[in-house]
Amino acid sequence: MAERQERAIRTRESILEAMASLFIEVGYEAATIAALVERTGLTRGALYFHFPTKEAMARGVLARAVTREGILPQTHKLQEWVDLGLLLAYRLPREPMLRAAVQLSVDPRARGLFGTRWPDWIDLGEDLLVEAKERGELLPHAVPAEIARLAVGAWTGVQLVTEALPDRLDLSEEIARLYQLILPNVASIGVLAKLDTSPYRAERLLGPAADADAAGKPLT
Missing domain, CATH: 1.10.10.60 (Homeodomain-like)
Known part of the structure; x- marks a missing residue:
């Protein structure tokens, strides 16, 4: 059985x-x-x-699109929020299931039939940002719901543009730059200096999984 x-x-x-x-x-x-x-x-x-x-x-x-895979507990919740986007950027070009989910989300016909998972990504990000706000990691004017919503929209736009450009920029590098632009406007000064927005962070977080992917070998 x-x-x-x-x-x-x-x-x-x-x-x-x-x-x-x-x-x-x-x-x-x-x-x-x-x-x-x-x-x-x-x-x-x-x-x-x-x-x-x-x-x-x-x-x-x-x-299968919404996942916390690879996100590890961090000193700052804001780092976990950043990791959420960096990990997705790293995994998307390597995992057809995720790529298909994003494509379905922007396909007008498919979206009309069964919607998208963007609201779930927004909710997941907002949960982390609310915790960050409670810990004093965000500036006083920063609203978690607004940041989560706009960040998902910006992330999606960066992904679509990056994929369409003839020189095919690296998505992880572009998303890292996105966070480097967003964070100074929402993160408290003391926390901002401690956040890692490196485009290589996701690969480090995934550890052996990322190494196996790079080598084209299954995990043992």
Whole structure:
């Protein structure tokens, strides 16, 4: 029984990964079940057993978008908030599921059908910023809800522009610059000097996972 459940979980994951790749390559509207059948080698019945519709697959991809993976407890909550954005910037080019989730979030057709996960990212960021405010890490005028909302919008804009530019700037470096512009306007002076906004911070936080990714090898 346990083996069967594990096999079902692996199959479900492989379906989501294959569909995520299709969403990235051709967009939500053009991604078809026929193409998914060809890519996975599964029958339509097997696909529909796990996901009854393409929309359900898209929702499954979006469900993986919001994560605190890699975020470790820090002396300052504001650092954890920065880490949230830096980690996403590092992982996005390397993880098709995340890339597909972002693409679905900006696709008008997909967004009209099942919305986006941006509100969840905003809520996650706001929770950290509220704690930072309570600890005196933010300037008196800084409003956590506003910072969280505008930061997610700015992050998304940077990602889309970076991807579209012909010279393909490094997303981690661009997001690091974004935080370097935002923080002096919201962080208290004493905390600001202690924050790490290096574009290499996410790689250090992920540790062995990042090393394995860079080497193209699975973790053992």
